Amino acid sequence: MTLSPYDTVRKQLGPMGLRLRLSDTLLFASRTLWVGAVGFALVALLGRFVPLVGLRLWAVLPLLIWLAVVLGYATLKPLPLRRVAQRIDMLLGLRERLSTAIELHQQQAHDPLSERQQEDAGIIAHALKASQLPLRFDRTWLLWSLAPLAVGIVLMLVPNPQDAVIAERQAVQSALAQTEQQIAQLQQELAKNTELSPADLEQLQKELDALRESLRRNPGDKQDALADLSAAEARLQQQLDPNADSRRAALEQMARSLESLSGRQPSQRPDLNQAAQDLQQLADQLAQMSEEQRQQLADQLAQQASQMSGSDQQTAQSLSNAANALRSGDTQQAAQQLQQASQNVQQAQQDLANQQATQQSLSQVQGSRQQIAQAGQQGQQGQQGQQGQAGQQGQQGQAGQQGQQGQQGQQGQAGQQGQQGQQGQQGQGQNAQGQNAQGGGSNAPNLGQGQSGNTPNVDPNHPANQQGSGSGSSGMVYQPFKPSGQNGNPDFVQGQQGQGGQSQTQQGQSNLPGANNPSVVPYEQLYPEYSRAASEALDRGYIPPHMKDFVRRYFSQLEPGN
Amino acid sequence: MTTPDTAPPSLSPDEFRRRAQMIEAEVANVIVGQRDLVRQVVVTLLAGGNALLEGVPGLAKTTLVRTLADVIDCSFSRIQFTPDLMPADIIGTTLISEDEQGRKAFRFEPGPIFANMVLADEINRATPKTQSALLEAMQEQTVSVAKTIHKLDRPFFVLATQNPLEMEGTYPLPEAQLDRFFFKVHVTFPSAAELVEIAQRTTGSRRPQTRHVANGAMIVEMQELARTVPIASHVLAYAARLITATHPGGKETPSITRQYVRYGASPRGMQALILAGKIMALLDGRFNVAFADLKAAALPTLRHRVVLNFEAQAEGISPDEVVKGVLEAVKEE
Structure with missing residues (x-):
């Protein structure tokens, strides 16, 4: 079957149109490649100054967009039959034969000259082949595009310093998530603690909630996270009572005395509730006591009052009043005072529980801060650095049941002073805030187990530094004075009444020169003092607001792990 | 796309081409070289237009017209334009004549304009009044004398000449009148080889002879066929863009136009451009107008329709x- 001239033209234009589209696409691609290449190079360059997660994907994205545009151009660009005919006329020099024939057919022109024209176009079209159309591309633009492409590839292949930043940020994010989880667990534990008063529990939970929220919002910024943790740490420290340990020790000592009075064997961890009951029981039994027993009780109460006067004045005052009342023979007054003392002991027990919870939260926050400070640096530090971190952990006492064990340490130290002498060194150390310090040894002088047998005087400003120990240290620094600029405060080290012995009290000053107050100390030991002092200064408004972040960043950079 | 509305001519395109080639060949027997000149004059003839030839004396302008008239077997008259030439000397006049019975009556005596081919030699030497008498006949192909309109025979073809060198004592044709000419053709000086050939042909004892290869009816038939050549719309649009580009105030006007042109070509110029393109397509053996046809016709069509400004004259x-700048600037697609 013979095709009409128009059909011949149309049939031939089909494959030629595809070829034309391909040629156009190649030309478009060669002229626009530089856009994608420049985008690729710019993103690769930006990735060397700004930490971009998935840099390779971001860098390839401009090229992918360019490719999508090229494909869209190839598939979506309208190329109607008339346009194809016009362009083939132009490219092959057909003198507008094909386009005129298409137009004549569409207008249904049937005059002789129009039919001759279409016949002529059909003859010409019949001899055409798609391969006659050249595939065009712009070589100049293509060559120009290679330059940014090569630059981008080189930038992608050369090691990128921002990779370490990204890794650190991811590690920080991981540490933040872990910290948030730990804080949540701590909150659950605190919620189960029945000894806490609802008001204190609520305040503590609010503080921890705020901290969790700030950590949750943190996109991985280490400095911000450390600043948040430092601020929370400072607020928690403000809630701590520095005399809580001595108060607990005094109350426990009193509880042991009451146990002895009750004819029971003094326990290592006397129950303050039991002590309150013992006082109540004494108040009830006063009427049945002989005068001699009352006088003996008055002496013992007076002695207890004397021992507690520095740590729990209210209880000491009640005991003292009870002793005086017994001496004057006013048993009713004595009973009232003993009941008052019993109530004071119960209140003190609640206060100490609050302090313990606060201390527990503080330890958690400190541990988290340390964890985040070290996040992302594991791969960058050598073995010595890892040892230094371990030593730091030992000194700051992150592990274990710090609060409870700290009490044991305090008690052991007290026993050393009173009766057990050399054996008192076995107790675990605890600083003034109740931080437990454990470790297997230290390469720092005057640290570690067995060092404090002849050092009853402990400076409350940094007792943990003297008693704590670690498995390593990353360096020694000279510390001629303390960050607070204060001299050592008087400290009471209480003895324990032993078998047949007498309790005694020693009072000392911790600013004495020598091994107890060394000027060369491990850096990990020194840093927390200064960091704490800075946090306090920030919270108390000593630092101008616009400089607070600067101070936080500065101390974060001084973290031993950094 | 333009397609014919009238009845199709009986002449075939092939016959059109064959006749045109024969005319050119016969003219070439007398005129040495000047192929472009001959082609453009033939195109003007087949388009039914009039041509203005510009060239120095002695380049066979008159010979060309006379030869052409001989070839197509048409009447021919030559008018030498001088300052004292009157319109009546061209178009004719009404005389009082007395018949055999002695009755007197007005009788129109046709002038030399009443011919198929008229050579208006040195047209710029006549006064504008006389020039305008000729130009009316060129445009309307009629002559009005004493309220009587006299129709001129077809084909009617005026070929005017002017000397570009001797401008003193001349009356240059105004732009409106120049627009009436279909083509303005530059008659170039022949090459040395052509001069030798001219000498051989014209200085010997044997004079070149021509034969009639067409007649007036055939020319009219060819003129009608030429108008039926189809032209695609995008080619037509290109012609329009070319014309627009000669105007200094257009949106897509090239810089050369903005700088040097005072007035651009008229719509009549576009008509001439397209008609010339159609004839050139047929002469090229095609049945449609191409961009190349328009480009080939652009110079003779537009050169006298583009009025330059003072800056152009000064430079x-x-x-x-x-026109060449416009052709370069206007893209085909």
Whole structure:
């Protein structure tokens, strides 16, 4: 079957149109490649100054967009039959034969000259082949595009310093998530603690909630996270009572005395509730006591009052009043005072529980801060650095049941002073805030187990530094004075009444020169003092607001792990 | 797309081409070289237009017209334009005549304009009044004398000449009158080889002879066929863009036009451009107008329709340069 001239033209234009589209696409691609290449190079360059997660994907994205545009151009660009005919006329020099024939057919022109024209176009079209159309591309633009492409590839292949930043940020994010989880667990534990008063529990939970929220919002910024943790740490420290340990020790000592009075064997961890009951029981039994027993009780109460006067004045005052009342023979007054003392002991027990919870939260926050400070640096530090971190952990006492064990340490130290002498060194150390310090040894002088047998005087400003120990240290620094600029405060080290012995009290000053107050100390030991002092200064408004972040960043950079 | 509305002519395109080639060949027997000149004059003839030839004396302008008239077997008259030439000397006049019975009556005595081919030699030497008498006949192909309109025979073809050198004592044709000419053709000086050939042909005892290869009816038939050549719309749009580009105030006007042109070509110029393109397509053996046809016709069509400004005259810019600049600037697609 013979095709009409128009059909011949149309049939031939089909494959030629595809070829034309391909040629156009190649030309478009060669002229626009530089856009994608420049985008690729710019993103690769930006990735060397700004930490971009998935840099390779971001860098390839401009090229992918360019490719999508090229494909869209190839598939979506309208190329109607008339346009194809016009362009083939132009490219092959057909003198507008094909386009005129298409137009004549569409207008249904049937005059002789129009039919001759279409016949002529059909003859010409019949001899055409798609391969006659050249595939065009712009070589100049293509060559120009290679330059940014090569630059981008080189930038992608050369090691990128921002990779370490990204890794650190991811590690920080991981540490933040872990910290948030730990804080949540701590909150659950605190919620189960029945000894806490609802008001204190609520305040503590609010503080921890705020901290969790700030950590949750943190996109991985280490400095911000450390600043948040430092601020929370400072607020928690403000809630701590520095005399809580001595108060607990005094109350426990009193509880042991009451146990002895009750004819029971003094326990290592006397129950303050039991002590309150013992006082109540004494108040009830006063009427049945002989005068001699009352006088003996008055002496013992007076002695207890004397021992507690520095740590729990209210209880000491009640005991003292009870002793005086017994001496004057006013048993009713004595009973009232003993009941008052019993109530004071119960209140003190609640206060100490609050302090313990606060201390527990503080330890958690400190541990988290340390964890985040070290996040992302594991791969960058050598073995010595890892040892230094371990030593730091030992000194700051992150592990274990710090609060409870700290009490044991305090008690052991007290026993050393009173009766057990050399054996008192076995107790675990605890600083003034109740931080437990454990470790297997230290390469720092005057640290570690067995060092404090002849050092009853402990400076409350940094007792943990003297008693704590670690498995390593990353360096020694000279510390001629303390960050607070204060001299050592008087400290009471209480003895324990032993078998047949007498309790005694020693009072000392911790600013004495020598091994107890060394000027060369491990850096990990020194840093927390200064960091704490800075946090306090920030919270108390000593630092101008616009400089607070600067101070936080500065101390974060001084973290031993950094 | 333009398609014919009238009844199709009986002449075939092939016959059209064959006749045109025969005319050119016969003219070439007398005129040495000047192929472009001959082609453009033939195109003007087949388009039913009039041509203005510009060239120095002695380049066979008159011979060309006379030869052409001989070839197509048409009546021919030559008018030498001088300052004292009157319109009546061209178109004719009404005389009082007495018949055999002695009755007197007015009788129109046709002038030399009443011919198929008229050579208006040195047209710029006549006064504008006389020039306008000729130009009415060129445009309307009629002559009005004493309220009587006399129709001129077809084909009617005026070929005017003017000397570009001797401008003193001349009356240059105004732009409106120049627009009436279909083509303005530059008659170039022949090459040395052509001069030798001219000498051999014209200085010997044997004179070149021509034969009739067409007649007036055939020319009219060819004129009608030429108008039926189809032209695609995008080619037509290209012609329009070319014309627009000669105007200094257009949106897509090239810089050369903005700088040197005072007035651009008229719509009549576009008509001439397209008609010339159609004839050139047929002469090329095609049945549609191509961009190339329009480009080939652009110079003779537009050079006398583009009015240059003072700056162009001061810098010696010719209309041809402007038209070439326009052709370069206007893209085909």
